[in-house]
Amino acid sequence: MRSVAALPPTIARSGLLLPADKSDRFDEAVSSEMDVVVLDVEDGVRQSEKDRARREVRQWLEAGNHAWLRINDVRSPEWEKDLMALGHCPGLDGVMLAKTENPEHVALTAARLEEGTPIVALVESAEGLAAATEIAKTEQVVRLAFGSGDFRRDTGIGSSQIALAHTRSQFVIASRVARVAPPIDGPTLSNDTRVLMDAAEHAVEMGMTGKLCLRVDQAPYINEVLAPSAADVSWAESVIEELGPGGERCRDGSDLPRLARAQKISRLAQAFAAAR
Numbered sequence: 001m002r003s004v005a006a007l008p009p010t011i012a013r014s015g016l017l018l019p020a021d022k023s024d025r026f027d028e029a030v031s032s033e034m035d036v037v038v039l040d041v042e043d044g045v046r047q048s049e050k051d052r053a054r055r056e057v058r059q060w061l062e063a064g065n066h067a068w069l070r071i072n073d074v075r076s077p078e079w080e081k082d083l084m085a086l087g088h089c090p091g092l093d094g095v096m097l098a099k100t101e102n103p104e105h106v107a108l109t110a111a112r113l114e115e116g117t118p119i120v121a122l123v124e125s126a127e128g129l130a131a132a133t134e135i136a137k138t139e140q141v142v143r144l145a146f147g148s149g150d151f152r153r154d155t156g157i158g159s160s161q162i163a164l165a166h167t168r169s170q171f172v173i174a175s176r177v178a179r180v181a182p183p184i185d186g187p188t189l190s191n192d193t194r195v196l197m198d199a200a201e202h203a204v205e206m207g208m209t210g211k212l213c214l215r216v217d218q219a220p221y222i223n224e225v226l227a228p229s230a231a232d233v234s235w236a237e238s239v240i241e242e243l244g245p246g247g248e249r250c251r252d253g254s255d256l257p258r259l260a261r262a263q264k265i266s267r268l269a270q271a272f273a274a275a276r
Contacts, residue, residue, distance in 0.1 A: 008271075011268060020041040021052060038069065074099075095109065185206075185208045
């Protein structure tokens with residue numbers, strides 16, 4: 001998603017969590033290759049700076065800009081302040097709700113936003129994961145996101161891919177059962193590009209289609225890994241040519257899943273190309 005929301009949130013690959021008290025970086029962020037910019041008034045801002053951050057976000061949005069917002073969790077007194085100050089602000093493309101633990105958290109938040117404002121439920125605890133399917137089914141939730149750092153603190157689970165594989169699978173399955181877009185993986189802290197790309201490749205293998213980022217320069221790598229490859233696109237084009245755009249040349253039932261996958265790849269490739 002650019003500053004004008006070029007990509008729908010359901011297929012966005014990279015999402016920058018940008019501290020909301022860094023208003024001097026807002027313009028650079030929305031002009032970058034990030035699909036989504038999320039101005040963070042939760043963990044990204046010290047308690048003493050939250051009021052100032054909300055004022056600066058509002059001023060920037062009211063000036064004609066667009067972004068998402070990560071707000072504090074429902075149990076925090078800052079949650080109400082976030083929504084009162086920014087919940088109906090022009091230019092607010094969507095809300096990421098921190099520490100979502102049940103459907104009620106989403107419903108309470110949605111009731112204080114403009115009707116139809118999309119919500120990404122950031123699940124960061126064992127309690128939240130246990131309720132992930134019901135959270136994902138809640139109206140206005142378009143996607144789940146994995147708050148991996150807080151989740152590990154809550155559960156004591158390690159950071160390795162194998163330690164978190166079951167958790168990531170649960171996010172993917174919950175999303176599928178709820179018929180929402182595949183989930184967004186948590187951020188990678190390393191500055192090593194190979195580590196970042198390995199993590200993104202693992203997320204794809206697990207069935208996730210987005211990844212949170214902490215730096216603008218991570219976008220090109222995340223977007224490359226999470227977009228269809230040239231080989232994928234070539235395969236999709238050949239299948240559509242073989243079977244016909246509407247399946248008119250399908251021979252048996254086994255052709256239909258191939259065509260559906262090819263059409264999905266083609267749609268994604270076209271959407272990402274158009275958003276450049």
